[in-house]
Every structure is written in C-alpha cells, then in structure tokens.
Amino acid sequence: MTISELTVTNAIAALGALGTASFGLVDATKAAWGGISHIGVGDIKKAIKPLFGTETSSTNKANPLTYASVLDNLRANWMNGTGLADQKAIAKTLIKLRLSPETAPALASATGVDGATLTAIATVIMTAGALSPAQADAFGRFDLALTSLLDQAYQRADQRYRNSAKLLAGVFSILIALFAGYFYSLHNKGIYGANPCDYLRNSFSWAAMLAGALATPIAPIAKDLSSAIAAGTNVVQKLQKTS
Numbered sequence: 001m002t003i004s005e006l007t008v009t010n011a012i013a014a015l016g017a018l019g020t021a022s023f024g025l026v027d028a029t030k031a032a033w034g035g036i037s038h039i040g041v042g043d044i045k046k047a048i049k050p051l052f053g054t055e056t057s058s059t060n061k062a063n064p065l066t067y068a069s070v071l072d073n074l075r076a077n078w079m080n081g082t083g084l085a086d087q088k089a090i091a092k093t094l095i096k097l098r099l100s101p102e103t104a105p106a107l108a109s110a111t112g113v114d115g116a117t118l119t120a121i122a123t124v125i126m127t128a129g130a131l132s133p134a135q136a137d138a139f140g141r142f143d144l145a146l147t148s149l150l151d152q153a154y155q156r157a158d159q160r161y162r163n164s165a166k167l168l169a170g171v172f173s174i175l176i177a178l179f180a181g182y183f184y185s186l187h188n189k190g191i192y193g194a195n196p197c198d199y200l201r202n203s204f205s206w207a208a209m210l211a212g213a214l215a216t217p218i219a220p221i222a223k224d225l226s227s228a229i230a231a232g233t234n235v236v237q238k239l240q241k242t243s
Contacts, residue, residue: 015211015214015215018173018176018177018211018212018215019173019215019216019217022170022172022173022176022216023165023169025169025172026165026168026169026172034079036161036164037081039160039161039164039165040078040156040157040160040161041074041075041078041079041157043154043160044074044075044078044153044154045071047150048067048070048071048074048150049067050106050109051107051111052067052070052103052106053103053106053109055067055106064094065097065098070094070095070098073094074090077090084154084158087154088147088154091150091154092146092147092150095107095146095150101119101126103122104119104122105118107142107146108142111142111145111146113138113142113145117135118142121138121142166217169216170212170216174208175212177208177212177215178205178208178212180208181199181204181205181207181208182196182205185199185204192204193205
C-alpha cells in the first residue's frame with residue numbers, strides 16, 4: 001500500500017498526541033508531593049550551601065535569611081515553575097541580604113573574594129556608610145562571582161530537570177504505545193498475541209515501542225507546527241479583512 005500524504009499527516013498527528021499525553025503524565029506526577037519538580041533542587045542546594053558556612057546545620061525557619069528558610073524559599077520557587085531569571089534574582093537578593101561582618105568570611109570563601117575586605121564592606125553597609133573606590137570594586141567582583149555561581153547552579157538544575165522529564169516522558173510514551181497495541185490486538189481477536197507474553201514476542205509490539213520512542217521528541221515539534229499554522233491562518237484572515 002502506498003503511503004499517502006494524508007497517512008503521513010495522520011501518523012505525525014498520532015505521534016504528537018501520544019507524546020503530548022506522555023508529557024501530560026509527567027506533569028501529573030507533580031501532584032504527588034512535587035513529583036518530577038524535585039529534580040534540580042539538589043543542584044541549587046549544592047551551590048548555596050558553601051555560602052552559609054557552618055549555619056547549614058540549623059533548622060531555624062523563624063528568620064527568613066537562615067539556611068533552612070532560604071532553601072525552602074528557593075525550593076518553592078523552583079517547584080512552582082517561576083522564571084529562571086526571576087529565581088536567580090531572588091536567590092541573589094536573599095544571599096546579599098545576609099551580608100554582615102559575621103557572614104562575610106563564608107561568603108568570601110565561596111565566591112573567591114578577600115575575607116577581610118568583604119568583612120569591612122559589610123561593616124560599612126551595616127552602618128549606612130559610603131564605600132571607598134577599592135571597596136566598591138571588591139563588592140562588584142563579589143556580586144559578579146555570586147551571579148556566576150547562581151547562574152551555573154540554575155542552568156545545571158534546569159538541564160537536569162528537562163532531561164529527566166524527557167526520559168520519563170519517553171518511558172510513559174512507550175508504555176502507552178505498548179498497552180494501546182495490546183488492546184488493539186485483543187480487539188481484533190488476538191492477531192498480534194492473545195496474552196501479554198505472545199504480544200511482546202510479536203514484531204508489532206516492537207513497532208509500538210518504536211512509535212512510543214519517536215513520539216517523545218515529536219510532541220513539542222507538533223505543538224510548534226500547530227502554533228505556526230494557527231499564526232499563519234490568523235495573518236491571512238487579517239489580510240482578507242483589510243483588502
């Protein structure tokens with residue numbers, strides 16, 4: 001049988017729908033105590049821990065600037081899907097708010113800034129004084145180092161989350177395709193195997209697994225194509241109205 005253009009279109013649409021369903025199941029795991037959203041938090045925690053020195057053992061959450069409180073805040077923003085730029089800005093603000101003569105040594109050690117200089121800067125800031133040109137330069141280097149540290153942490157966390165989500169979506173997609181193929185076989189009097197073992201030994205089950213694997217990357221592509229078609233249709237309609 002010749003594969004027509006309509007058949008190809010239907011196949012792409014079916015694979016896109018399967019991929020979308022698998023990504024929907026991945027998103028649904030968030031209802032179970034955060035699910036997939038927890039992935040990536042470890043990278044953020046690993047990055048900010050050195051900034052708190054010996055304070056990381058404290059579980060005090062009464063103060064919003066303690067390690068436990070800051071980590072909870074950053075975890076909540078991460079799991080809620082706040083924009084990466086906003087999350088990094090929040091993290092940076094919370095860390096800089098902690099700058100004091102007591103916390104300066106740990107912050108300096110983690111960012112590669114001179115401890116004595118940062119302590120002096122913290123003292124000036126705490127007393128609402130003016131920074132000298134040398135102190136302003138050192139504080140600027142501290143700011144850049146902190147920005148770089150947080151950016152690296154959030155980029156790694158985002159990459160880990162996206163890769164894990166794609167992997168889990170692939171697993172869901174293959175399982176859905178296998179179950180769908182098996183029920184299709186049962187509906188047609190077991191043409192591809194009447195029981196699960198026979199079905200899995202049939203080449204049709206491998207074709208189903210391949211379809212599931214292909215559906216994962218096609219889902220976002222199909223979504224983009226749909227968006228492009230919708231946008232193009234909207235432009236054509238506007239041109240018709242103005243003509």
